[in-house]
Amino acid sequence: MATRRTIKRNALFALGLSIGILVLANILVQWIPARLDLTDSKRYSLSQVSKDAARALDGVEVRVFVSSDMPNSISGPYGRKQDIRGVAREFLDRLFEYESRSGGRLTVTRVTASSGMSLEDKAAEAKLELFTGKEAEFEGGRLEFRRYALGATFQYKDHIEVLPLALNPETLEFEITKRLTRLKEKAELSGGMEAELGIAFEMSKAVTACNHKIISYQKGLDAKADLSALVGSGLLSTIRENIQDFKATCDGVAAQLALAKPLARDNELVEQMVESATAYVEAIDHMAHLVNAADTNEQTVQMLVERMVQIGELVEGDATAIKDSPGRKTIGFLCGHLEFCPFADSKPLIQPELLQILGQTNPMITQFAQVAAQIEQQINQMNEQLRRSLFERREIRLKRVDAGQPVPDDVAALVVFGARRPMSERDMYMIDQFLLSGRSVLVFLDTWDIAVFNLRTSDTSLGADALVADKTHRQAWPTNLADFLSHYGVKPEGTLVVEPNQHEAITVLQMQRQGQFTVQSHKAYPFPLLPTFENMDRSHVLVRNIPALTLPYATTLEVTTEAQNNPELEVSTLIRTSDQATATAEDIPVSPPLLLERLSSLTPTGSKPVAVALKGRFKSYFNGKELPQPAEGEAPLPAFRDQGKGRLLVVGSNLGLENLSTGSVFDEFLPAQLTSGRTDFLLKLRDYIANFQNWQLRLAQIAPVVQSNVDFLHNALDWGIQNESLVDIRSKAWTQRPIKNISSGARMAITAGMIIGLPLIFVAIGLLRFASRRRIS
Numbered sequence: 001m002a003t004r005r006t007i008k009r010n011a012l013f014a015l016g017l018s019i020g021i022l023v024l025a026n027i028l029v030q031w032i033p034a035r036l037d038l039t040d041s042k043r044y045s046l047s048q049v050s051k052d053a054a055r056a057l058d059g060v061e062v063r064v065f066v067s068s069d070m071p072n073s074i075s076g077p078y079g080r081k082q083d084i085r086g087v088a089r090e091f092l093d094r095l096f097e098y099e100s101r102s103g104g105r106l107t108v109t110r111v112t113a114s115s116g117m118s119l120e121d122k123a124a125e126a127k128l129e130l131f132t133g134k135e136a137e138f139e140g141g142r143l144e145f146r147r148y149a150l151g152a153t154f155q156y157k158d159h160i161e162v163l164p165l166a167l168n169p170e171t172l173e174f175e176i177t178k179r180l181t182r183l184k185e186k187a188e189l190s191g192g193m194e195a196e197l198g199i200a201f202e203m204s205k206a207v208t209a210c211n212h213k214i215i216s217y218q219k220g221l222d223a224k225a226d227l228s229a230l231v232g233s234g235l236l237s238t239i240r241e242n243i244q245d246f247k248a249t250c251d252g253v254a255a256q257l258a259l260a261k262p263l264a265r266d267n268e269l270v271e272q273m274v275e276s277a278t279a280y281v282e283a284i285d286h287m288a289h290l291v292n293a294a295d296t297n298e299q300t301v302q303m304l305v306e307r308m309v310q311i312g313e314l315v316e317g318d319a320t321a322i323k324d325s326p327g328r329k330t331i332g333f334l335c336g337h338l339e340f341c342p343f344a345d346s347k348p349l350i351q352p353e354l355l356q357i358l359g360q361t362n363p364m365i366t367q368f369a370q371v372a373a374q375i376e377q378q379i380n381q382m383n384e385q386l387r388r389s390l391f392e393r394r395e396i397r398l399k400r401v402d403a404g405q406p407v408p409d410d411v412a413a414l415v416v417f418g419a420r421r422p423m424s425e426r427d428m429y430m431i432d433q434f435l436l437s438g439r440s441v442l443v444f445l446d447t448w449d450i451a452v453f454n455l456r457t458s459d460t461s462l463g464a465d466a467l468v469a470d471k472t473h474r475q476a477w478p479t480n481l482a483d484f485l486s487h488y489g490v491k492p493e494g495t496l497v498v499e500p501n502q503h504e505a506i507t508v509l510q511m512q513r514q515g516q517f518t519v520q521s522h523k524a525y526p527f528p529l530l531p532t533f534e535n536m537d538r539s540h541v542l543v544r545n546i547p548a549l550t551l552p553y554a555t556t557l558e559v560t561t562e563a564q565n566n567p568e569l570e571v572s573t574l575i576r577t578s579d580q581a582t583a584t585a586e587d588i589p590v591s592p593p594l595l596l597e598r599l600s601s602l603t604p605t606g607s608k609p610v611a612v613a614l615k616g617r618f619k620s621y622f623n624g625k626e627l628p629q630p631a632e633g634e635a636p637l638p639a640f641r642d643q644g645k646g647r648l649l650v651v652g653s654n655l656g657l658e659n660l661s662t663g664s665v666f667d668e669f670l671p672a673q674l675t676s677g678r679t680d681f682l683l684k685l686r687d688y689i690a691n692f693q694n695w696q697l698r699l700a701q702i703a704p705v706v707q708s709n710v711d712f713l714h715n716a717l718d719w720g721i722q723n724e725s726l727v728d729i730r731s732k733a734w735t736q737r738p739i740k741n742i743s744s745g746a747r748m749a750i751t752a753g754m755i756i757g758l759p760l761i762f763v764a765i766g767l768l769r770f771a772s773r774r775r776i777s
Contacts, residue, residue: 049726050176062109066088091150091169094173186326199259204320253284332413334431341659343387349373349666413717419446421477445492447555452508457687472591500581504705506527526592569615610652612650
C-alpha cells in the first residue's frame with residue numbers, strides 16, 4: 001500500500017511540475033520572443049530587416065481591424081476557393097511579434113465596434129478593403145452579403161500607411177515591413193514638402209466635409225453611406241432649404257483650391273489635384289445654380305450628386321498620392337516598340353473627325369470602325385487591369401515613357417520590356433544617358449515570336465468556323481538591342497533555349513469539327529521551350545531565395561570580355577542554363593509532340609547565362625559618335641555624359657508578358673487604307689480579331705508560368721529602385737518546387753527498390769531482431 005501511495009504521490013508531483021513548467025514557459029514566451037521555425041524559407045521568423053524596421057521609429061501606432069466570425073473560405077482570384085482559416089490569428093501573431101521586437105517603440109491596438117459604428121464601417125473609413133463571404137443578411141431592406149475586414153493602419157505622427165487586406169499569410173512579413181519602411185521614408189523625406197502635404201490634407205478634409213454635408217440632407221441616410229445610394233425623393237427641396245449651409249461648408253473646397261494653384265507649377269501631383277478639385281468646385285457651383293432654378297427636377301440633382309461622388313473620389317485619390325509621395329519612387333515603362341506596356345493607348349486607331357467624314361460615303365467603313373472600336377476598348381481595359389493587378393495593387397507606381405520623349409526626372413528605374421521593333425538613335429540616347437545618371441535600366445528580351453497552335457483565319461470559310469487553331473511558327477523579332485547592350489557588357493546571342501529535363505507544360509487549344517459544331521478542348525504537353533532554371537547565383541539578392549524560375553522562350557546571353565576585365569564593373573551572372581540544355585538558332589519545330597521527338601538529336605551546348613546584372617561605372621554608347629539631333633517640334637536631348645555609374649539588368653525572356661496594343665493587334669493597318677476605294681480592310685478584320693484572341697490564347701497557354709514569375713518581376717523592380725532590403729523578404733513566399741524529370745533507367749531502379757528493396761529491409765530487420773532475442777534468452 002505504501003508503494004502504491006508513493007507511486008500515486010510521485011505521479012501527482014510529476015503532473016503538477018509539468019503543468020507548472022508549461023505555465024511558466026507560456027509566461028516567458030510572452031516576454032521573450034522565440035519560436036522554432038523549421039520551414040526552409042523561415043516563413044515564421046522575422047528577418048533582420050523586419051526587426052530593424054520595427055525599431056526604426058519611436059511612436060508608431062498600429063491599428064488592427066479584424067472582423068469577428070470570419071468565414072472559413074472566400075472566392076479568390078479567377079473564382080478559385082481560398083481557405084482563410086487561421087489567417088486572422090496568424091496576422092495578429094505576426095503584428096504582436098513586431099511589437100515585441102520593437103522595444104516599446106511600436107504599439108498594436110485592436111479596433112472594436114462602437115455603438116454608432118460597426119468595425120467594418122470604421123475599416124472602410126480608414127481606407128481598408130472589405131471582402132465578402134457567402135453569408136448574406138438583410139440591411140436597409142435589402143439582402144446584402146456580409147462584409148469583413150482584415151487589415152491595419154500604421155501611423156507615425158501625421159504619416160499613415162494602410163495595409164488594406166491581409167489574406168495572404170505568405171506575404172505578411174513583406175507587407176508589414178514595407179509599410180514600416182515607407183513610414184520611415186516619409187518621415188525622413190517630407191522635409192521641404194510641408195506646403196504640398198498641408199494643402200493635400202486640407203483639400204481632402206474639405207471635400208470630405210462637403211460630401212458628408214450633402215449626405216446629411218438625405219432623410220434617413222447614414223452620413224457615412226455611399227453617395228451612390230442617394231436615389232430617394234426630397235433631396236432637391238432639402239438642399240434648397242439649406243443652400244446657405246451647403247455653400248458655407250462646400251465653399252471650403254474653393255478656398256483650398258485657391259491656395260493649391262500656386263503650388264501646382266512646381267509639382268505634377270499637386271497639378272493633378274488642382275484639375276480634379278477645379279471640376280469639383282464647378283460641380284458645387286452648378287448645384288447652387290440648379291437648386292435656385294425653378295425648372296430643376298429631382299433626377300437632375302440626383303445625377304449631379306452622383307457626379308460629385310465620382311469627382312470627390314478623384315480629388316481624395318490625388319490628395320492621397322501627394323501625401324504618399326515623399327520617398328515613393330516611380331518606375332518608367334518605355335513604350336512605342338511593341339513592348340509590354342500596361343497603359344491604355346493614348347491615341348485612337350481612327351480619328352473621330354476622319355471617321356465622320358468617311359462614314360458618310362461608305363457604310364462599310366462605319367461597320368469596320370465599330371468592330372475596331374470594340375476591340376480597342378477591350379485592349380485598353382485589359383491593359384488597365386494588368387497595371388492595377390500587377391503593379392498598382394502592389395503599390396508600385398508606374399509612368400509611361402513614350403518613344404522619343406525624355407525620361408521624366410522622377411523616374412528612378414527605366415524598364416524596356418520585350419521590345420519587338422528597332423529603336424531609334426534618339427531612344428538609345430535616352431536610355432544611355434538615363435543609365436549613366438546613376439539610375440537603373442531593366443531590359444527583358446523578347447527575341448522570338450513563338451506561336452503554338454494559335455488561331456488563324458480559314459481560307460475556305462467566312463462563317464463561325466472562320467478561325468482554326470493550327471498556326472505554329474518560330475520567327476525572330478527585328479530588334480537592334482544586341483549591339484547596343486553588348487557595349488555595356490551583355491550581348492544577346494539570339495538563340496532559343498531548349499531544356500530537355502526540367503521544363504513546364506503548355507496548354508494547347510484543340511478545335512475539332514463535329515457535324516455543324518466546332519468542339520474545343522485543351523491538352524497539356526511537356527514543353528522544353530518553357531525551361532525551368534535552378535542554376536543561380538545564390539549570393540545575389542535577386543535570386544538568393546528563389547528555388548527555381550521558368551523563363552519562357554529564353555535566349556542566352558554572353559558577358560563580354562571587356563566587362564569581365566573591367567575593375568569598375570560588378571558583374572553577376574544571376575541565372576544559367578543546365579549542362580544538358582541546348583541553345584540553338586536552328587529551325588527546330590515548336591509543335592510540342594514534334595519537339596519532344598527531336599530532343600534526342602539536339603547537341604547540348606553547356607551552361608550559359610540567361611540573366612545578368614551589372615553595377616558600376618559605364619561608358620556612353622555614343623562616345624566618339626555623332627549625337628542624334630532633335631527634329632522640329634521634338635524636346636531637346638539631355639546634356640551628354642561620356643560616363644557614369646548605373647545599374648543594368650538583362651533577362652533573356654519576357655517572363656510570358658507580351659505586348660497588347662492597337663499596333664500589335666491591327667498590324668500594318670493604316671487609316672489611308674480606308675480611302676483607297678478597296679474593301680480589303682474589311683476582310684483583314686478577321687485577321688485583327690485573330691490577333692486579339694491570340695494574345696489571350698498565348699497568355700492562357702502558359703498562365704501558371706506567368707503567375708509564378710510575378711514575384712521575380714517585383715524583385716527586379718525593387719532592385720531597380722535600389723530597395724533591395726525588401727527583395728529577400730518577398731522571396732520567402734516563393735513556393736515553386738519543380739519536379740525533376742529523370743531517365744527511364746532511374747525510374748526503373750526506384751520502382752524496383754520500392755517493390756523489392758523495401759520488403760527486404762523489413763525482413764532483414766526482423767531477422768536481426770529474432771537473432772538478438774535468441775542471444776538474450
